[in-house]
Amino acid sequence: MVAIMESRHPSLVGAGVNSDRIHDEGTEDSDGDASVLHWPQPCPDKSAQNLDLIIKMDPEMDSQLKIGFIGAGNMAFGIAKGILSGNVLPVNVKVSAPSSKNLGRFQELGISVTHSNVEVVCGSDVVFVAVKPHLVPLVLNEISQHVTDRHIIVSVAAGVTLSTVEELLPENSVAIRLMPNLPCLVQEGALLFARGSYAKQEDGALLRSLLHRCGLVEEGPEAWIDIHTGLSGSGVAFVYLFAEALAEGAVKMGMPSALAHSIASQTVLGAGRLLRDSGKHPAQLRSEVCTPGGTTIYGLHTLEQGGVRAATMSAVESATERARELGRKSAGAGSRK
Numbered sequence: 328m329v330a331i332m333e334s335r336h337p338s339l340v341g342a343g344v345n346s347d348r349i350h351d352e353g354t355e356d357s358d359g360d361a362s363v364l365h366w367p368q369p370c371p372d373k374s375a376q377n378l379d380l381i382i383k384m385d386p387e388m389d390s391q392l393k394i395g396f397i398g399a400g401n402m403a404f405g406i407a408k409g410i411l412s413g414n415v416l417p418v419n420v421k422v423s424a425p426s427s428k429n430l431g432r433f434q435e436l437g438i439s440v441t442h443s444n445v446e447v448v449c450g451s452d453v454v455f456v457a458v459k460p461h462l463v464p465l466v467l468n469e470i471s472q473h474v475t476d477r478h479i480i481v482s483v484a485a486g487v488t489l490s491t492v493e494e495l496l497p498e499n500s501v502a503i504r505l506m507p508n509l510p511c512l513v514q515e516g517a518l519l520f521a522r523g524s525y526a527k528q529e530d531g532a533l534l535r536s537l538l539h540r541c542g543l544v545e546e547g548p549e550a551w552i553d554i555h556t557g558l559s560g561s562g563v564a565f566v567y568l569f570a571e572a573l574a575e576g577a578v579k580m581g582m583p584s585a586l587a588h589s590i591a592s593q594t595v596l597g598a599g600r601l602l603r604d605s606g607k608h609p610a611q612l613r614s615e616v617c618t619p620g621g622t623t624i625y626g627l628h629t630l631e632q633g634g635v636r637a638a639t640m641s642a643v644e645s646a647t648e649r650a651r652e653l654g655r656k657s658a659g660a661g662s663r664k
């Protein structure tokens with residue numbers, strides 16, 4: 328992989344893509360064609376980058392904002408899709424990854440792509456760091472000298488704390504920690520962010536404005552971000568497991584699989600929308616489904632005997648703890664003091 332990249336595009340090496348970075352390709356493979364990529368550009372003079380305080384304070388001006396993504400994985404794609412359904416123009420978005428495999432789908436949205444993380448930073452006002460948590464220190468070290476007061480750096484990495492991010496960026500950098508989830512792809516995400524020490528309220532407002540088409544966007548204290556990771560970042564996978572099990576129950580009882588899965592997904596969607604739109608407590612809605620002596624209470628009894636409630640609570644707890652553990656690991660990896 329490294330050899331292919333180096334021989335085809337020697338200028339990428341040392342300009343943002345190097346052998347250290349390529350060791351984790353995420354969901355990408357090594358066969359991508361990099362010939363369509365934008366080449367790394369020199370970083371403009373930092374003094375010339377001081378132009379967008381006004382933009383940061385005016386959410387109506389999203390269309391002028393330059394947005395960058397470092398990492399071209401599932402989460403970056405989900406956020407990018409959500410952002411583009413708002414006021415941001417595809418020509419103002421750029422994404423970087425070491426190889427090309429996942430970049431094609433961004434290009435299909437009109438987004439420009441590169442192998443250079445530095446190029447993304449130099450051309451963006453808001454930069455989403457969307458690589459795996461263990462790579463965040465590596466990436467921040469790489470881009471740090473190009474981060475100016477122009478930038479808002481938004482990390483979406485599970486567990487990685489604001490103090491780790493801030494420690495790896497220049498003093499006074501504006502950092503925000505965001506935990507999104509995959510349904511951003513269909514503008515039904517649940518996103519929680521916490522502002523770093525130098526991120527002002529208007530920076531949060533700007534992020535909110537950018538992300539508002541991704542779904543529900545809330546701000547909270549950083550201590551809630553790991554919990555939100557268990558509840559919602561990972562929680563969507565718990566719901567998928569439940570949907571799968573619902574369908575498999577129906578298959579066991581004799582329904583064709585495709586129909587069972589289609590009905591299971593509509594059941595999850597309908598239950599979710601009613602829960603959200605009615606504002607009712609789930610226990611209230613549950614009781615509205617239960618006829619005394621009817622089918623639902625029999626099924627619920629079986630679920631309770633199986634410990635589904637305790638297992639689900641434990642799943643949120645385990646995922647939260649794991650996020651905290653990832654945070655401790657990245658703090659150790661990123662420590663430069």
Ligand SMILES: NC(=O)C1=CN([C@@H]2O[C@H](COP(=O)(O)OP(=O)(O)OC[C@H]3O[C@@H](n4cnc5c(N)ncnc54)[C@H](O)[C@@H]3O)[C@@H](O)[C@H]2O)C=CC1
Binds near residue numbers: 349354444483506
């Ligand atoms: N997938 C999900 O549902 C959610 C993921 N997250 C967080 O989002 C982050 C990304 O996760 P996914 O998108 O699922 O991962 P992914 O594996 O799909 O994508 C990671 C991307 O980073 C790229 N990459 C690897 N090294 C790089 C480097 N040195 N420079 C630039 N790009 C590099 C990979 O090529 C890949 O495109 C993680 O930190 C995760 O904790 C947060 C919430 C939900």
Ligand SMILES: O=C(O)[C@@H]1CCC=N1
Binds near residue numbers: 556560561
């Ligand atoms: O599993 C993970 O680590 C990421 C964070 C939340 C969802 N996916």
